[in-house]
């Protein structure tokens with residue numbers, strides 16, 4: 001590891017590392033790997049070389065994948081076997097994930113630009129989602145109604161939704177796939193998966209593990225390629241019963257429109273503009289550390305990024321100084337260096353977009369406290385962005401309202417709890433929010449009034465397979481993981497049964 005400082009920042013320059021040869025990605029259809037004459041490349045955001053060459057899906061191959069999922073579903077090879085048998089496959093997948101962490105994590109780092117330590121955590125941690133989903137496969141049940149009268153019995157059963165399209169983004173490709181796929185499979189659904197065109201390989205590797213674990217052919221199909229035509233056909237096709245999508249709010253709205261022609265069920269995990277609110281009585285050291293983590297984790301390319309803080313006026317200057325000092329110690333740079341905490345930006349275009357938000361805020365009167373430009377890492381290039389903190393941000397500025405998706409923190413201030421809550425809720429988004437105070441009443445009142453799918457008190461971004469995740473307002477619809485997330489992949493059927501021949505005739509018999 002070679003540390004150098006630039007503008008007081010801590011930069012990890014390039015380490016010596018022999019990159020693996022470019023991964024060759026193929027579609028998985030009906031249990032078979034399918035190549036394509038047309039391919040697309042992924043250039044590593046950090047290393048600038050081609051790290052994967054993937055089969056490029058068209059409408060024909062997408063149709064084949066959907067029909068394979070439909071046939072497998074209708075044949076009952078997965079949907080009608082016992083929960084115990086489904087759980088056994090999911091548990092084998094979890095073991096295989098753990099045995100393959102390094103290979104998947106290196107590829108994910110090269111395609112996404114995220115630090116290897118984080119990729120290892122993301123891939124290894126995903127095994128727990130598979131194990132939790134396996135437990136649901138065995139324990140799910142409906143309910144019975146024995147109080148409808150002596151001659152009636154009602155039984156409410158849960159059944160798989162059917163064929164599910166799973167469309168995922170580039171920022172946590174393996175984790176987000178694992179927030180959806182094992183739950184859909186646990187429910188008995190069959191699926192077609194489309195990973196982001198920027199990070200296709202870890203999904204293909206998942207396909208390899210599924211085959212090795214003994215998942216029947218056709219139950220999970222994977223098509224590589226772009227939103228058009230692959231994602232859009234997966235959202236319109238009449239043989240698909242549900243679309244679950246994680247990505248931008250703009251594409252989420254398109255998918256809702258596409259799916260409406262056939263009234264498919266739609267579950268959406270979209271963007272966020274998540275605040276952490278800091279009261280003067282908080283443990284300010286812990287709060288500053290959590291704010292630093294919240295804004296730089298995954299270079300801020302995270303739906304849960306706490307890209308704005310709302311801090312009490314009396315402590316704002318001191319708190320910002322503390323976060324600036326911590327920001328200078330965060331290790332930015334070569335994602336393959338195990339000590340790196342923040343890696344590269346996904347594309348050059350996105351780097352320019354982040355900078356656009358920062359420059360517009362400064363031009364509108366905000367104050368740059370740290371950073372504010374692209375970052376050059378010796379031996380790797382300029383597809384990085386400096387840790388950036390902007391104070392004197394007003395609620396109307398784009399940097400305070402829109403998802404910047406970069407390592408950029410906007411600082412707003414408040415005087416009263418009501419003001420803090422009003423600023424929190426003054427957003428089109430409602431994914432997550434956080435509050436820092438040693439006063440339990442402050443925390444509880446904030447937690448109840450914040451418009452968000454998740455509220456963290458005195459912590460940030462902790463998650464568990466047991467706890468539902470999702471957003472309100474334009475952050476999405478439906479929930480993922482936990483029991484509620486699992487329920488998204490189930491339909492409820494009421495079976496109403498008469499006991500004995502006691503039904504009074506509707507038609508009077510003619511004498």
Ligand code: NAD
Pocket residue numbers: 167168169170171172176194195196197225226227228230231232235246247248249251252254255269270271272302303304403431471475476
């Ligand atoms: P994106 O919307 O550009 O792409 C997501 C996926 O949709 C990709 O696979 C893409 O190929 C596909 N797609 C594009 N156009 C499509 C279309 N017309 N029909 C169907 N599919 C189409 O998002 P992204 O840039 O990959 O990811 C970043 C976004 O994801 C951010 O807004 C972020 O907040 C959001 N995100 C949300 C969560 C969450 O859980 N709420 C988690 C991670 C990321």
